Amino acid sequence: MVLLDVLGQRWTLRLLWELSHDTATFRALRSRCDDVSPTVLNQRLKELRGLGLVDLGENGYELTSMGMALAGKFASLDAWANEWAENLEKHDISKD
Amino acid sequence: MVLLDVLGQRWTLRLLWELSHDTATFRALRSRCDDVSPTVLNQRLKELRGLGLVDLGENGYELTSMGMALAGKFASLDAWANEWAENLEKHDISKD
DNA sequence: AAAGTATGCTACTAAATATGTAGCGTCAAT
DNA sequence: ATTGACGCTACATATTTAGTAGCATACTTT
8 A cells, every 4th residue: 555655764654743733834834843864854855745745835845635634644643643542551561 | 644654654654555464474564665774664563563553473473453444544555555556647746 | 192383573794874073065145 | 335135055964764683582393
């Protein structure tokens, strides 16, 4: 599945996540993402633009309609993740 | 969002994807994932087990109920991804 | 009992990728 | 003309992954 390979890269998922909340300039996006290095940020943005998921508009980077559709899929994931996180704490996982 | 950081690592998403289709032994899982190096495979499996998403049972590695719930979220993503992929071809993206 | 086979997994080096910092070229406002 | 913000590149360093070999355990076959 192609999409998984694309999303399964550092920052890609996070970028979509951030952009789904609000458009942002290159620099703003950086600081929102723990000051990810501009090298990688630009790499990912290129890919995402190439895939028609992200676009660079007047107000900075933004999701395309397709990008929004995809990000929407993760919105439901958000709710689920919160419950999941709670369960994790309760069961007190000791890992690694 | 914690989950995104976990999933946004190489192979993690792919592993969940593969395991959602069928349980697999360590070695089988490797060959299903383009012969990912055992080093990383084990790393990811440790994490996923620590997070209560994956478990090592009699028949090899398998998703827990929570893991399945999560993977289910991506099932709908699959259908979406296929349409998306078609659109990509139609619009003939030239990227990078 | 010995030998074969499959399991999960570790060790170790080379290659790929990300980080971190500096700064360029462009534009708009002061 | 200087200042500030923009998108983005360069490049050395650090981190992560790939790739291969092999160990320890178990179970089967001979």
